[in-house]
Amino acid sequence: MKTLVILSHPEIKESGSQQYLLSSIPENKNITVHHLESIYPDFNIDVEKEQELLKEHDRIIFQFPFYWYTAPALLKKWQDDVLADGFAYGKKGKVLIGKEFGLVLSIGVKKEEYQPGGREGFSIDELTKPFQAMALKTGMTFLKTLPIFQFSYLTENQKMSLLIRYQQYLTREKDDSLEARERWFIQELSETDVTKLNHGDQFVLDQAIEFIEENRDTIDELKIILDQMK
Numbered sequence: 023m024k025t026l027v028i029l030s031h032p033e034i035k036e037s038g039s040q041q042y043l044l045s046s047i048p049e050n051k052n053i054t055v056h057h058l059e060s061i062y063p064d065f066n067i068d069v070e071k072e073q074e075l076l077k078e079h080d081r082i083i084f085q086f087p088f089y090w091y092t093a094p095a096l097l098k099k100w101q102d103d104v105l106a107d108g109f110a111y112g113k114k115g116k117v118l119i120g121k122e123f124g125l126v127l128s129i130g131v132k133k134e135e136y137q138p139g140g141r142e143g144f145s146i147d148e149l150t151k152p153f154q155a156m157a158l159k160t161g162m163t164f165l166k167t168l169p170i171f172q173f174s175y176l177t178e179n180q181k182m183s184l185l186i187r188y189q190q191y192l193t194r195e196k197d198d199s200l201e202a203r204e205r206w207f208i209q210e211l212s213e214t215d216v217t218k219l220n221h222g223d224q225f226v227l228d229q230a231i232e233f234i235e236e237n238r239d240t241i242d243e244l245k246i247i248l249d250q251m252k
Contacts, residue, residue: 024052025192026079027126030086030097032059037087039128039173046185051193054079058096065099072104077117082162083192084153085126088169091149101156110160119161124191125153126168133171165191 027047031040034057047053056075062068076082086093093101108114127146135142136149146169157164168191170184 023081023193023195024079025054025081025083026075027053027055027083027085027192028097028100029055029057030059030084030094030100031057032094032096034059037128039170040085042173042181042185043085043126043170043188046188047192048189053192058100059094062096065096067100067103069103069106072100073109073117076104076121079121081122081124081165081192082118083124083126086128088127088129088149091144092152105156105160116161121162122165123153123157123160123162124165124167125150126170126188126191128170128173130172133169136169 029040029044031037034040044055047055054075084093084097086097092098105111106115110118127150129136129146131142134140136144136146138145142149146167150167154164168187173181173184176184
């Protein structure tokens with residue numbers, strides 16, 4: 023699977039959350055990061071080039087700060103110019119059908135503010151309906167949004183948890199089952215560059231893989247027993 027991260031942020035170098043996420047993207051994965059403001063500072067978008075990028079990738083991610091409940095201006099213009107009739111929708115617009123589409127949003131307020139009773143008044147799911155509608159219109163499968171609330175207030179453990187969720191969002195198959203998550207972790211651990219590990223870390227990695235595999239065997243055995251009792 024090839025993933026295209028279409029990143030829009032007018033002040034990317036000053037953004038702690040964006041720099042953290044970008045630095046965590048594995049080099050050995052089929053992930054293309056496409057920062058619009060760096061490529062099109064004059065807002066003059068090369069439509070054909072952008073459409074070719076979309077054709078070449080299987081999962082399309084919009085990553086941006088949630089400005090006034092929507093995307094920055096350049097990403098909105100990108101949508102207007104690139105997702106044209108005859109390409110993204112319409113009788114001849116079948117290019118995006120079957121691809122996956124998701125959102126990674128950096129948000130400056132607490133998570134609770136976007137829940138019932140919160141000051142924002144609407145949930146993230148409600149406020150991202152236009153993007154969900156875009157996915158529907160173009161035939162893409164909409165992935166559950168990955169919101170990042172108040173990054174600067176996160177603890178180191180919370181940031182590490184975010185890093186894992188972000189990498190999974192970019193690389194893991196859509197299946198969100200426990201077994202799919204286990205397969206993802208085993209693959210990532212197996213592909214770790216052992217030359218960069220400290221003494222003893224290889225043992226920890228091997229033990230982690232063995233632990234996950236043993237747990238999976240136990241779960242499968244319990245499932246067989248439960249099936250037999252039905």
